[in-house]
Amino acid sequence: MRSTTTSQQSLHRRTFLRGTLAGAAAGSALLTGCGWSGTGSGRTTIRFVQNKPEVLAYFDKLIADFNASQSEVLVEHDSTSVPLVPQFVRGAPPDLACYNYNNDASIFVARGGLSDLSGLPAAQRIDPGVQDLVGQYAQYKSQTSVLPYSVTAAGVIYNKDLFDKAGVAIPQTWSDLLQACQAFQERDIVPIVQTFKELWTISLGLFDYVSGGALDVTRFFARLKDLGPDAGPGAEVSFSKDFRDAVEKMLALLKYTNRDAASRSYADGNLAFAQGKAAMYFQGPWAIGEIAKINPKARLGTFALPATDDPDDAKVRVNLDLALWIPNASSKRDAALAFLEYLMRPEVMDAYNAENLAWSPTRNAPRVKDERIAGLQPYVDSARFYQGASTYFPRGIPLENYLQGLVLGRDAEGFLTKVDADWARYAQRNA
Incomplete structure (x- = not known):
C-alpha cells in the first residue's frame, strides 16, 4: 500500500x-x-x-x-x-x-x-x-x-431490396428464418453468403450466432470452468450435451448457403453481398463499411439471428x-x-x-443513428447480448480448424467429441 x-x-x-x-x-x-x-x-x-x-x-x-x-x-x-x-x-x-x-x-x-x-x-x-x-x-x-x-454488436446483415423483392419480413423465430431461406431459394436468390476459406469468419459468424441464440453461452462456460479437471464428454456440462442443438442448426443452414462457400474469402463475401448476390450475411459492422466502399447505394439493415422458436430468446453477439x-x-x-x-x-x-458503427459503453449512451445497425439498438438497450462462444476458447484448442472441418464434412458428432476431449485435456493441464 x-x-x-x-x-x-x-x-x-x-x-x-x-x-x-x-x-x-x-x-x-x-x-x-x-x-x-x-x-x-x-x-x-x-x-x-x-x-x-x-x-x-x-x-x-x-x-x-x-x-x-x-x-x-x-x-x-x-x-x-x-x-x-x-x-x-x-x-x-x-x-x-x-x-x-x-x-x-x-x-x-x-x-x-x-x-x-x-x-x-x-x-x-x-x-x-x-x-x-x-x-x-x-x-x-x-x-x-x-x-x-x-x-x-453483430447481427445478420440483410439486403433490404432483396427482402422487399421476395416479400420476406425480418425473421423473429428459427422457423421464420428457415421459411425466409426457402422463400429466397424459390426466387433464385442465395439466402446466406458464407466464406469458409477464412476460418475466423466461421467461428465469429455461423458458430457464434447460432450458439449464442440457442443457449446461454455465459452460463455454459461459467459452469464448465467450475468443473475444472472434471470436464469431459460425460460431465453434467459438456459440448456434446449443451451445444448439440446449436451445431445441428448450423448444419441445417448450410443448404441455404452459396455453393462456393468453401473457396470464398472474407473479401469475396463483401464483394458478393455488395453486388446483391445474397440476402443475408453473418458478419459484424466492420463488413458494412467494406460493402459501402464497393456499393455506396446498398440498402442494408441488421437483425438478431433467431435460433429458437421463442422470439424472446434472440440476442446479439457483442464484442x-x-x-x-x-x-x-x-x-x-x-x-x-x-x-x-x-x-x-x-x-x-x-x-x-x-x-465506427459501434456503441459507447456508458450509461445513457447516445442511440446509434446509422439505420444499417439501428435494428440492434433494442438488444443493446436491454442487455440482450452475449460474447461469442468462440472467444472463450484458449489458443491451445484449434476450434476454427474443427469448425471448418464441421461445415465441410458435416460430422456433428465428431466435432463435439473432439472439442470435449480437447477441453478436458486443457482443464486437466491447468488444474
Missing part, C-alpha cells in the same frame, strides 16, 4: 492534469516537484498501444489533438503487432493500452497485472451490463482493471472491440490516466463510436 504522502502526491498530480486538460493554466514546475519523469522537453512521454488497423489514422488524430491541448504529457502511438505477453515478461509493457478485450487479453487481469481503475469518474459512467462482460473472462479480487471503450487498461508495471501511471480520461470524455468516445 502506498504511504499517505505518496497517495496525496498522486492525487495532486491527477487533479492537476484534469485541470490542465480542461484548459486550466499551470506551470511545469508543479509536475517536477511531484516527481514526474519526463523527456528533455519537460513532458512525460507515454507509450500508447492501439493496433486496430481500421482506426489507426483516427487515433493518430486523437493523439495529435491531445498532445496539442496541453504541455505536460506526450503520447506516442505504438501500432505494431508485437505480442503483449513478451512485453509484460520483459517488464516493459505499454503505459496505456486500447485493445480488443477477449479471453487472451484477460490473462493480464487474472494475474493481477493491471491497475485498479474503479476510483475513476470514467469508471462510474460505464453501464454495469457492459462492465460485466469483462468479468466473464477473468476477475482479480474486486478490481476494475479494464474499462470498455467500444462495443460492437469489447476496444477497452482501456494500464499495467501495474508502468512507471507513468498518472500520465497514462490523463490520456485515458481524455479518451473517455463523452464527446471524444461517443464521436469515435458513431464514426
Whole structure:
C-alpha cells in the first residue's frame, strides 16, 4: 500500500492534469516537484498501444489533438503487432493500452497485472451490463482493471431490396428464418453468403450466432470452468450435451448457403453481398463499411439471428472491440490516466463510436443513428447480448480448424467429441 504522502502526491498530480486538460493554466514546475519523469522537453512521454488497423489514422488524430491541448504529457502511438505477453515478461509493457478485450487479453487481469481503475469518474459512467462482460473472462479480487471503450454488436446483415423483392419480413423465430431461406431459394436468390476459406469468419459468424441464440453461452462456460479437471464428454456440462442443438442448426443452414462457400474469402463475401448476390450475411459492422466502399447505394439493415422458436430468446453477439487498461508495471501511471480520461470524455468516445458503427459503453449512451445497425439498438438497450462462444476458447484448442472441418464434412458428432476431449485435456493441464 502506498504511504499517505505518496497517495496525496498522486492525487495532486491527477487533479492537476484534469485541470490542465480542461484548459486550466499551470506551470511545469508543479509536475517536477511531484516527481514526474519526463523527456528533455519537460513532458512525460507515454507509450500508447492501439493496433486496430481500421482506426489507426483516427487515433493518430486523437493523439495529435491531445498532445496539442496541453504541455505536460506526450503520447506516442505504438501500432505494431508485437505480442503483449513478451512485453509484460520483459517488464516493459505499454503505459496505456486500447485493445480488443477477449479471453487472451484477460490473462493480464487474472494475474493481477493491471491497475485498479474503479476510483475513476470514467469508471462510474460505464453501464454495469457492459462492465460485466469483462468479468466473464477473468476477475482479480474486486478490481476494475479494464474499462470498455467500444462495443460492437453483430447481427445478420440483410439486403433490404432483396427482402422487399421476395416479400420476406425480418425473421423473429428459427422457423421464420428457415421459411425466409426457402422463400429466397424459390426466387433464385442465395439466402446466406458464407466464406469458409477464412476460418475466423466461421467461428465469429455461423458458430457464434447460432450458439449464442440457442443457449446461454455465459452460463455454459461459467459452469464448465467450475468443473475444472472434471470436464469431459460425460460431465453434467459438456459440448456434446449443451451445444448439440446449436451445431445441428448450423448444419441445417448450410443448404441455404452459396455453393462456393468453401473457396470464398472474407473479401469475396463483401464483394458478393455488395453486388446483391445474397440476402443475408453473418458478419459484424466492420463488413458494412467494406460493402459501402464497393456499393455506396446498398440498402442494408441488421437483425438478431433467431435460433429458437421463442422470439424472446434472440440476442446479439457483442464484442469489447476496444477497452482501456494500464499495467501495474508502468512507471507513468498518472500520465497514462490523463490520456485515458481524455479518451473517455463523452464527446471524444461517443464521436469515435458513431464514426465506427459501434456503441459507447456508458450509461445513457447516445442511440446509434446509422439505420444499417439501428435494428440492434433494442438488444443493446436491454442487455440482450452475449460474447461469442468462440472467444472463450484458449489458443491451445484449434476450434476454427474443427469448425471448418464441421461445415465441410458435416460430422456433428465428431466435432463435439473432439472439442470435449480437447477441453478436458486443457482443464486437466491447468488444474
